[in-house]
Amino acid sequence: MTEPIVNDLTIQAATVNGSGSQTANLVLTRAIFHMGIPVAPKNVFPSNIEGLPTWYQLRITPEGHMARSDKVDILVAFNVATWREDLKTVRTGGVVIHEEAFSTADARTDLTYYSVPFAKLAKSKIQSDTLRKQLANMIYVGVVAGLLGIPWEAIEHGVKRQFLAKPKAVPVNLDAIKVGYDYWQDNFSKQDPYRLEPMTGAVEGKVLVEGNQAAALGALMGGVTVVAWYPITPSSSLCEYLIAYSDRFRVDEKSGEKLISVVQAEDELAAVGMAIGAGWAGSRAMTSTSGPGISLMAEFSGLAYYAEVPVVIFDIQRIGPSTGLPTRTSQADLGFVYTLSHGDTKHLVLLPGSVEECYELARDAFDYADRFQTPVFVLSDLDLGMNLWMTPEFKYPDKKFDRGKVLSKEDLEKLAGEWARYRDVDGDGVTFRTLPGTDHPAAGYFTRGSGHDENARYTEGADAYARNMDRLARKLETARHALPAPVIDEAGRKVGLIAFGSTDAAVREARESIDVDYLRVRALPLSDDVARFVSRHERVYVVEQNRDGQLYDLVRLALPPELVDRMRSIRHYNGQPIPAAAIVEPQQQQEMVPA
């Protein structure tokens, strides 16, 4: 037997959607995390309720790499429909745990096979007819636990944690896992090098959180009070978490009143419209959607931009165009969202690169929206939003809400009612507003998406129109300097790399193989730091998960002409989260080509 491989392996479970496989996957994940070992799960699931293939990748590395691995060490083959294809993904010397009924007659000979009669075991060992299908997946957890040496205590923890809200389900699931665990002990001797051993120092102070969960908590801490949404994958869980958290934290115990309203709207047009109506009336309001919903929100986004109404819009990106692959990830909404709606519309866009930033930027988005009286988009994606990520615990906010320039009754009295809704008093492009319900005769104004003067009166006047558009540009410029700055890790290297969002995980790992400085963009419009970063490097690669190099284009537009030629582009767009290899290989290839 070769040298043991400890805590550095990728398990891929190929199962059937709707069979309860995800619960089994999560139990395994939590058990391994409980051993102090970093985990990075990626769930690749179909747009389907039941029957289509689904894969769950659980990557385990001592360093805590969070990106998807492009190699599989241990395949759990549960799905006869995909099993031949699944075999191809396993690296030489890897392991295959498969259903006994699958024939290995002419299968690869460079792998170790463990054949398990899952179906027979389920039939003979699981008593409940109604639960058999669900519990059958748990048997695989037991086999893997046996194979890798996961202590039973860790398995118990994983099950208890997974069924926190349903403690009655714990024993029956543990029994099913035990079936697989015992089967391993009784029938196999270890033929492969893969092992797990408890670690210390790698996961302490860390938690496992989905980006949508983190964003929901962020929105709650950011003071959201009106949420309007329409169900769409991969965004739905954000609002569903918000509903669950609201029921816990936003109900007045005495009166039963709710300090938040979460409305399931009739479509995305209405969803964003309600949020904008609420933002206009002074509430902190949001919606959450994905690509097709963003398309529908274009009309209202233009209104909120032009009429200057705060609202927060989450886009949990999936891959398009059109319906696209509804359950696959992408970063291809960047360009569209930035200028969403007709005319000279331009938006503030926040780009969280981790679940921790999903929490922080979701929270802070409401401050930016109020401060700049404009829609703020938070661009997450399916990978970030729906997968569990290992993260440091989130920090409690140290700032109060920034409600921006709002004139109260008392302010208006001091001003003797002299104010204009769209007058740039401070020169920063940001004007004062009043909220409906302000008890002063000068408070009211008429909000409109048609041309308006400083006093919000209708005008088609050429000068008034242009002046207002120039002020809006000035406001965006003010915001640009206030938005989260890029994160830069630089040590005078010749080559730089720029990325955003969930690509960060793959970049971090890639940098162990390629020697590049790194700038991660966190907001649009782009900070001046980007051009300065480019100016300090001979070549700069922009890595992103879309076909057309959308950030690459935006960066080039922001550069002085002499720097444009320094830019190179690396694009990944097959719907699977980008692995480090998809950066390292093209980067090395391009480095061999003279500029």
Next chain:
Amino acid sequence: MSTTVNRVGLPRDAYKGAATTLCAGCGHNSITNHMIKALYELGVEPHLLAKMSGIGCSSKTPAYFVETAHGFNGVHGRMPALTTGAHLANRQLIMLGVSGDGDTASIGLGQFMHMIRRNVDCTYIIEDNGTYGLTKGQFSATADLGSVQKKGAVNTFQPIDPCAVALALGCSFVARSFSGDGKQVVPLIKAAIAHRGTAILDIISPCVTFNDHDGSTKSYSWVKDHEESIADVSFIPYFEEVHVDYEPGTVRDVRLHDGSHIVLKKLGDDHDPTDRRAAIRVIEEGRAEGHLVTGLLYVDTNMDDFATTERIPQRPLKELGEEELRLDRDQFAHFMTEFA
């Protein structure tokens, strides 16, 4: 010199707005005047009024009354979404939406229906002229089958009747009127505002430029000749004493949630405005006989409105601060342990 003021100390002029930019003689201008009268007489405080609208001639009119109130002229057919959101943010606001037949029955039909489904507390006025005025006279979805366009084109489609749609959805307040019938429109506006829930008021409002000719069923002369009021409407606000001196059996009295009363004096057949099926029948019969039935068709004073169903506090959500909206430090720390 003394000026007459209402119960909140404001003169009638305080309820006026900017000068209208609609055509002289437009039905919508009459409705604006009815609105001014109704709001003045009700003593609505301008700062609590939120004037909402979509796009079109009708949707411009919120600029023409109560200039000191907040208004929001949004996008085409989407007034209900903005209104719903603004209402959730601040239940104290009096939501007054003005829409048109294109805005409501075509591009905005979905939002119109879903607002009714939720029973959002607002007044929804449809200034209904059966035509697209700003784009120069195309038929709208409320145009009657066989009605003739100015240039002679004949409408070949069945109309969408907003009142029939509203009734089918169980809307809690449905009324129809005519812009030229101030005696009926003004008390209906007042009643709609006093009503808790979505109040749909479809007001036939002739377009003098594009739809006021022979062959149109939305012209002044057609409506005058075919209007059939189901009852004389009067409105007694909660702050005035009720004194009914009608003969017994000739009136119906509907008490609204805020203590106001709608008093309906029978004209022909007795119509029970709390009977939804009767309301649908009255519309159907009127249509079959070629009449435009006006008046209060239906009211349900018991249905909970949206914010009540949602358990939103009376206090505006905008007033809530960090202390009420954030988890405290202990809750937050405990919450983090749940992620482990």
